[in-house]
Amino acid sequence: MDTQTPKAKASKGSVKIKVSNNRLQLVFSCGGKRHYLSLGLSDSQTHRKLAEMKVRAIELDIVSDNFDQTLEKYKPQFTRSSITPITPTPPNLPSLDHLWEQYVEFKRPSVSPNYLAKELGTAERVINNQLPTRSLEDAVQIRDWVVAHKPANAAKRLITQLSSCCDWATKSNLIEVNPFSGMAKELKLPKNGKKQQIDPFTQQERNQIIQAFTANQYYGHYGPFVSFLFKTGCRPSEAIALQWKHIAPDFQLIIFEQSAIDTEYGLKMRKGLKTQERRQFPCNTSLRDLLITHQPSDCEPELLVFPSPGGKLIDFHNFRNRAWKTILGNLKEIRYRKPYQTRHTFITLALENGLDAKDVAGLVGNSPEIIYKHYAGTKRELVVPEF
Template sequence: MGSERKASKGTVQIKTSNDRLQLVFSFGGKRHYLSTGYTDTKANRKLAEMKSRQIELDILCNNFDVTLERYKPQSQQVVFTPSVTPVVESYASLTDLWDSYTEYKRSSLSPSTLAKDYHKIYRCINVHLPMRTLDKAVAIRDWLIANKSPLSAKKILTQFSACCNWAVKSQLIEDNPFEDMASDIKVPKGDYEETDINPFSVEERDRIIQAFKENRYYKHYAPLIEFLFITGCRPSEAVALQWKHIVSNFTMIRFEQAVVVSQSGLTCKQGLKTQKKRIFPINNRLAGLLKSIQPVDVSSETKVFPSPEDKWIDVHNLTQRAWKNVLFRLDGMKYRKLYQTRHTFITMALKNGVDVKDVATMVGNSPEIIYRHYAGQSRELFLPEF
């Protein structure tokens, strides 16, 4: 084995041993030497590098497989039969294809997409799926349908198909066994966050805000919840606000960044979901709310809605703990997702006569989306005399 210097903690080093590439790293106070089975060629070096990045990402995300099974080559299965020489049947490995596909897409994807969406697929393949080779594509589809929501199963199969389409074009496999599988899955309309429109009433909105204010454990989040209801912004945009974004003497808010999940945890990134930035007008109620929570020694970089530890608020944790806990304790309150605060604002704005184009500008949607998903629901039908 070569005499390369020792890798730092959390870093995977590639070495050679008996003309085979080996991954060397430390975890849990133990030094690991994992053979890839690859000979030391330029092409195999790239495969080894992908494996090393997987291990580094798993260590970073606390998903490391201490058995190391997840990181061993899976592209071949040895089948033993009695009284004959063992043969090797080559089955394309979904694990290996997804790793290669992710590496191919890496330069065109944001860190949050890689850490959240692509790593979620990676975990599905390596942690949950009981079968991982392309000859089991139908069984994989059936398992996903049985164990995932229709929307999740459809998304995963869509990604598998995209991966295999790439693999076909790259001449890694001959055909795509997942082709058209996703199109057969019907997703209930309400499963889509942006189109799952079930707004709260004014009374329900006010009860929720008051419940947060009175809650012993979660009253810290009351200003944020009220802010979401009276601005209709996305939760990721609200938690990313800093006082430098409250401009023109409390008359405007400049939304221009969002807190997302990345490989290193929560990250504040520039830009919004559908645009680079937008301006939101502040009315008297909103101005009063912001002034009531502004610190005395505020700076431009101070967070408007910090966590209790003065960090970025994790919207997922906020939903799973505070939001669910408070709503489940409200008698007669039908549970709805935190994102319904946005739908509530848009619906109320339309009912109060705000022009569709103005609503679209304030919340960062197109007028077409507002017309299609909100305007028809918020107007009462009226048949004139004729």
């Protein structure tokens, strides 16, 4: 199992000694690029002293702007010798969890916090806690385990991530061959497999759900939030991040321009939306009444419109698993659907009540093609009808 020195935030020019498969490795950043230099030395007291000499040489060159980007200057002499080489013993492959740790650090500056927490974080938990082996020599066994234990979509995503990691590792000269290459393409998804099934509630079911939330002793706090989701069709992450400064003083217009996302450090607000920077949503009478009634007397612009009971961002996963499942579970006459169907319900009812598909697309932040393909069969001032 790989070990390493305790993590600490490195200063500019700082070089760390790490151990991978009992081999010493130097890790550092220079010029915005992450470097991994294998010394080809086993982890011993004598070799540690040699590694520390390399550390001091590299740090000195970095701060004096004499750093050799090719790394040739810092490689052990025996790796640059011109003597006739003997056939080397194949080196031990680094373990998958060790490669993944380096891959995440490489990706960190270029991906969103949400992607880090959800996509990469989910894969990391499987690698560290669930896989039967983390040896790259057992790539086929890893693939077979993933296929047997994960849903088809999740399995394909995970194998794709592992392959991307090993592609990066080959380009970084950490391994010679990507053992997961081509595996994801061989995994066939069910033809009817959809990421998000469109299964809207009826208008009567919508009204029952809103009423049930409003009247509930424990979850009545979420009544306005649920009603807002049904009346706007916005993504839950957009409603969670909404502040009173985004609502016009006369309650005629809402500006959606930020969303709540999961990160490694918890829920955070991010500027911009999933498919656009911002969009406007005109309020009809019922939506205006909801906002007027819901606005607190001591309202401040920065306050959340729909805070959690503790005054923070709503944890949507917690809301879905507790409040939503409880309320829908009590409504025996309504078939259970996930809370994201509030968005599909708005779109479906808007189309049924005469709004053009292009206008609905503008209201909810989708493309007209998506609306036509999944919901429906001239630019003008939009008015949301009562429904």
